[in-house]
Amino acid sequence: MIDYSLISFxxxxxxxxxxxxxxxxxxRINWSSRLIGLTGPRGVGKSTMMLQYMLQQSSRKDMLYxxxxxxxxxxxxxxxxxxxxxxxxxxxxCIDEAHRYEGWSREIKQIxxxxxxxxxAFTGSSVLDINRGEADLSRRAVxxxxxxxxxxxxxxxxxxxxxPLLDLESILTGDVNLPDNLAHPLPYFRQYxxxxxxxxxxxxxxxxRIQQIVSLTVERDIPMYAEMKVSTARKLKQMLGxxxxxxxxxxxxxxxxxxxxxxxxxxxxxxxWLEKAGMIGQLRDDTGGMRGLGKVEKxxxxxxxxxxxxxxxSPNVGNLRETFFYNQLRVNYDLxxxxxxxxxxNDLTFExxxxxxxxxxxxxxRQGYVVKDxxxxxxxxxxxxxxxxxxx
Numbered sequence: 001m002i003d004y005s006l007i008s009f010x011x012x013x014x015x016x017x018x019x020x021x022x023x024x025x026x027x028r029i030n031w032s033s034r035l036i037g038l039t040g041p042r043g044v045g046k047s048t049m050m051l052q053y054m055l056q057q058s059s060r061k062d063m064l065y066x067x068x069x070x071x072x073x074x075x076x077x078x079x080x081x082x083x084x085x086x087x088x089x090x091x092x093x094c095i096d097e098a099h100r101y102e103g104w105s106r107e108i109k110q111i112x113x114x115x116x117x118x119x120x121a122f123t124g125s126s127v128l129d130i131n132r133g134e135a136d137l138s139r140r141a142v143x144x145x146x147x148x149x150x151x152x153x154x155x156x157x158x159x160x161x162x163x164p165l166l167d168l169e170s171i172l173t174g175d176v177n178l179p180d181n182l183a184h185p186l187p188y189f190r191q192y193x194x195x196x197x198x199x200x201x202x203x204x205x206x207x208x209r210i211q212q213i214v215s216l217t218v219e220r221d222i223p224m225y226a227e228m229k230v231s232t233a234r235k236l237k238q239m240l241g242x243x244x245x246x247x248x249x250x251x252x253x254x255x256x257x258x259x260x261x262x263x264x265x266x267x268x269x270x271x272x273w274l275e276k277a278g279m280i281g282q283l284r285d286d287t288g289g290m291r292g293l294g295k296v297e298k299x300x301x302x303x304x305x306x307x308x309x310x311x312x313x314s315p316n317v318g319n320l321r322e323t324f325f326y327n328q329l330r331v332n333y334d335l336x337x338x339x340x341x342x343x344x345x346n347d348l349t350f351e352x353x354x355x356x357x358x359x360x361x362x363x364x365x366r367q368g369y370v371v372k373d374x375x376x377x378x379x380x381x382x383x384x385x386x387x388x389x390x391x392x
Contacts, residue, residue, distance in 0.1 A: 002064065002085060003072055010065045017051040021157045024331075024392045025049065025146045033142045035112050036121040039128050040146035041278025041302070042213045042221075043198045046123040049146075050094050053121075062091040068101035078107040079114075086115050098122040099224070109135035125221045127276045147278075147331055148303055151389025154196040155188060166390045168333065168345065172369065174378050176387065186376065189386040193320060194313075197305035197327075210309045214240070217277045226273055235262050239270055240279055244310035247319055248283070248298040271299065278302050281326055286336040286344070297337035303327045321352050321373050321385060331392045340365060352385070 023045050029036060031053060038046050054063050064085055068078075078101060085093060093111075098104045104122075112120060126145065155161040161182050170176060178185070195201045200209060218240065219233045228236075238260040243249045251271065257264040274280045281302050284294035301307035304324045307315050322342060329335055329345065338344045341351040341361045349365045351357065355374040359381075362368030373385040 001088065002081075003076075006064070006066055006070065006072055006081075009067065009070060013047075013065065014051055014055060014060075017048060017055060019052060019055060021153075022052055023049050023146065024150065024153060025144060026052065029144055030142060032119075034116075034119055035108070035137070035141045036119075037128075037137070037141045037143045038121070038123045038146060039126050039143065040123075041126045041148065042217055043200055043209070044146055044148045044278075045199045046146055047096050048199070050096065050121060050123060054092075054094070062089050063094075064090055064092070065094045065096065067096045068098050068104065073101060078104070079110055082111040082115060082118065086118055090118065092119045092121070095120070095122040097124065099124040099128050099221075105137055106135040109137060109140065112137075112140055125217075125225075126278045127221050127225050127273065129225065147327075147392075148197040148305075149199060150328055150331070150392045151189065151192050151196070151386060152392070154192045154389075155182065157199065158196070158202060159188060161188075163390050165392070166387065168329075168348075168391065171383060171387050171391075172348075176378075184376065185386050186374065189389070192389070193304040193324060194308045195305055197303040201305070206305075207309050207313075210306060214279065214306075214310075217279060218274075222273045222277050226269075235260050236270055236274060240274060241310070243274075243280055243299050244301050244307065247280075247301045247307065248322055249300075251282075251296050251299050268296075271296070279306070281323075281330065283326060283335065283337050283343070294336065300326055317373075318353070321354070321371075325350065325352050325371060325385065325388055328389050328391060333391075341368065 026049055040046050051065060054060055054065060057063065066081065078095065082093060108120060108122060111118065149157065152163045152165065155163050162179060163182055164177065166176060195206050218236045222228065222236060223233045239256065242256065242259055253264045253267040256267050271280065271282060275282050279302055281300045282296045283298040283300065284296050287294045300323050301310060304320055304327065307320060307323050325343065326335060333345050336344045338349050341349050343350045347367055349362060349368040350371050351361050351368065352371045355372055357370055357372055359370055362370065368381060370382045371385050371388065372382055375384050378384060
């Protein structure tokens with residue numbers, strides 16, 4: 001039989017799982033897959049979504065949710081648990097924070113191969129790489145990556161406002177119908193930028209919680225996978241501080257290496273690890289031919305809320321606007337740096353600014369749009385910034 005402490009832990013988590021709202025990723029996951037992996041930055045709601053799936057099922061008697069760092073695993077293995085679970089009719093096993101269990105990929109592979117009728121789901125850090133574990137799960141696992149709350153999700157989750165889900169074409173053509181209770185979105189938008197990206201902001205102590213996430217991510221998660229020393233982890237934190245102070249940061253390997261006293265050869269690797277971990281975003285040009293392979297032109301703090309906290313509550317408003325646009329659109333679209341403006345998406349060029357932003361930089365652009373903050377309505381090629389937060 002499954003140990004009572006595990007059952008009790010699961011039931012307690014289920015009892016405290018909210019069901020009034022589910023994240024955008026819920027409907028994108030193929031829940032019938034034999035092996036599902038869900039990664040993402042700390043605090044974006046991965047565990048909650050797995051628990052919500054369990055609560056949506058008509059019967060949970062053949063389902064089990066466990067946390068990989070539960071004390072039970074100090075003297076038992078995942079394989080041992082799965083063997084016992086299947087013996088008593090288990091059909092769906094969720095392993096939360098799998099990366100906290102030493103040898104997780106090897107044992108999940110063994111469970112997958114040994115129990116063909118058992119479905120497995122696991123969550124993990126955004127720096128988790130299934131190709132670099134002790135066992136390659138890339139041919140077995142269907143992987144999903146989840147970001148934090150969009151502006152649309154924030155409105156629904158915390159203000160009970162059901163804004164429409166928009167694609168880029170609808171926004172650019174003006175095919176947008178907002179609900180009556182969102183007639184004036186800007187006050188909500190201001191609040192979202194400062195505190196709305198992480199679902200836990202409603203619990204209070206936002207600054208402290210985000211600082212904890214930064215520390216755990218930089219000092220524990222990244223070193224675990226990059227095989228870094230503690231001293232190197234401190235350098236990562238210094239690098240994040242440099243980027244946050246001047247984001248969007250124009251990367252200079254020489255200057256960054258000199259400022260935090262590391263080898264120039266390590267700069268790109270450190271930035272890539274911070275990006276994987278959800279601490280920064282890197283905007284590349286289109287020279288790579290494939291997404292994510294171009295030259296890095298700008299480095300952003302990952303999201304507006306993180307940027308606000310790292311800046312001590314007073315972020316540069318221009319940088320905050322660019323960060324929001326990049327953060328929201330990257331979920332569904334491939335953004336690249338523009339040679340004449342801020343961003344490109346395919347053949348479309350976007351210039352981001354405030355109410356008084358001019359069209360000067362778009363004079364020679366065939367399909368250009370000025371994305372303005374502090375306005376409610378679109379006009380010609382001028383689009384309100386907040387609308388781009390309704391794309392997921």
